[in-house]
Amino acid sequence: MITVTLIPGDGIGPEITHSLQTVFSAAKAPIKWDVQEAGLDGLEKTGSLVPDSVFESIEHNRIALKGPLATPIGKGHRSLNVMLRQRYDLYACVRPVKSIPGITTRYTQVDLVIFRENTEDLYAGKEVQISADEAHSLKVITRQASTRIAQAAYDYAVANHRQQVTIVTKANIMKLSDGLFLEACREVSKHYPLIKTSEILVDNLCMQLVVDPSRFDILLTENLYGDILSDLAAGLVGGLGFVPGANLGTETAIFEAVHGTAPDIAGQDKANPTAMLLSGVLMLRHLQLNDVADRIENAILSVLSDPNVITVDRGGSVGTQALTQLICRALGA
Numbered sequence: 075m076i077t078v079t080l081i082p083g084d085g086i087g088p089e090i091t092h093s094l095q096t097v098f099s100a101a102k103a104p105i106k107w108d109v110q111e112a113g114l115d116g117l118e119k120t121g122s123l124v125p126d127s128v129f130e131s132i133e134h135n136r137i138a139l140k141g142p143l144a145t146p147i148g149k150g151h152r153s154l155n156v157m158l159r160q161r162y163d164l165y166a167c168v169r170p171v172k173s174i175p176g177i178t179t180r181y182t183q184v185d186l187v188i189f190r191e192n193t194e195d196l197y198a199g200k201e202v203q204i205s206a207d208e209a210h211s212l213k214v215i216t217r218q219a220s221t222r223i224a225q226a227a228y229d230y231a232v233a234n235h236r237q238q239v240t241i242v243t244k245a246n247i248m249k250l251s252d253g254l255f256l257e258a259c260r261e262v263s264k265h266y267p268l269i270k271t272s273e274i275l276v277d278n279l280c281m282q283l284v285v286d287p288s289r290f291d292i293l294l295t296e297n298l299y300g301d302i303l304s305d306l307a308a309g310l311v312g313g314l315g316f317v318p319g320a321n322l323g324t325e326t327a328i329f330e331a332v333h334g335t336a337p338d339i340a341g342q343d344k345a346n347p348t349a350m351l352l353s354g355v356l357m358l359r360h361l362q363l364n365d366v367a368d369r370i371e372n373a374i375l376s377v378l379s380d381p382n383v384i385t386v387d388r389g390g391s392v393g394t395q396a397l398t399q400l401i402c403r404a405l406g407a
């Protein structure tokens with residue numbers, strides 16, 4: 075048994091992490107959960123947004139799976155997600171975005187992997203209030219962080235037989251910061267002559283993705299562009315309910331869906347747990363538990379390929395619990 079820290083999180087987090095625990099148990103995955111409350115729900119129960127026990131658990135287990143955590147808009151505490159990524163130096167945010175058979179969209183052949191630098195850029199938290207009418211945010215780009223996310227992307231490309239890495243910037247405008255990111259990525263690309271490298275400006279990429287996402291393979295980018303592109307790309311394959319993610323560092327890894335707490339549907343059995351379940355599959359593969367990862371993934375895909383199974387976010391009536399039960403049945407439980 076491998077012990078994993080499980081943070082249910084806020085909003086729909088408890089519903090989708092419960093779904094994940096149910097499916098993992100049906101698949102007899104050799105995972106023991108160390109459940110830790112954090113976020114606003116944790117605040118009510120423990121008096122702290124992130125109690126020390128959460129850090130102790132992550133530092134002990136080194137692998138965590140988390141539901142989304144709420145961040146107040148325009149005021150209040152800093153993002154706990156950003157804090158965790160910076161604290162554990164989870165520099166590579168990896169998000170596979172793939173068309174799912176049975177989830178019909180305008181696109182049939184989306185197979186992207188977004189590599190998002192996860193520790194700096196405008197998310198470094200360096201903001202200054204100059205006056206009541208002026209505020210500045212500092213965009214921090216370093217060669218070191220740019221180089222290691224580029225290396226992660228190219229290593230992944232080689233290991234997973236991918237063809238192309240596209241470096242995404244706005245280096246025509248931010249010549250120094252995005253220029254440095256681009257230069258660092260170009261430097262890394264020279265060591266991978268078998269992988270095709272292309273470059274694109276982020277605004278053009280948004281248009282190209284909506285027109286024909288099948289042209290792209292791995293997208294290598296900074297923190298903010300990666301965040302926005304992740305949601306855009308999720309829309310290409312059916313929505314946020316379908317896209318998983320991993321935050322990888324050298325010592326610690328935290329797996330989570332791309333989406334947030336979805337407060338508009340929380341507590342109503344409407345959340346699509348697929349993104350969370352696929353994040354769990356990524357975690358199992360990271361732990362080299364490939365057999366059980368394949369079984370769970372195949373069960374999810376076979377259930378979703380049934381035209382009668384339409385989740386609530388797709389306009390149907392199959393809620394969180396019903397989908398969970400169907401997947402458990404597909405696993406033979």
Ligand code: NAI
Pocket residue numbers: 086141142143144145146155314315330331332333334335336337338339344345346347349387
């Ligand atoms: P969101 O991703 O929570 O929701 C956007 C839209 O997608 C909503 O209409 C929601 O109902 C829908 N949606 C999201 N996930 C879904 C799922 N699994 N099934 C069905 N529908 C789903 O983004 P929003 O509203 O901008 O953010 C809400 C909160 O989440 C904020 O406090 C934000 O800071 C936080 N957040 C946390 C993240 C994390 O913990 N990694 C990531 C993104 C946002």
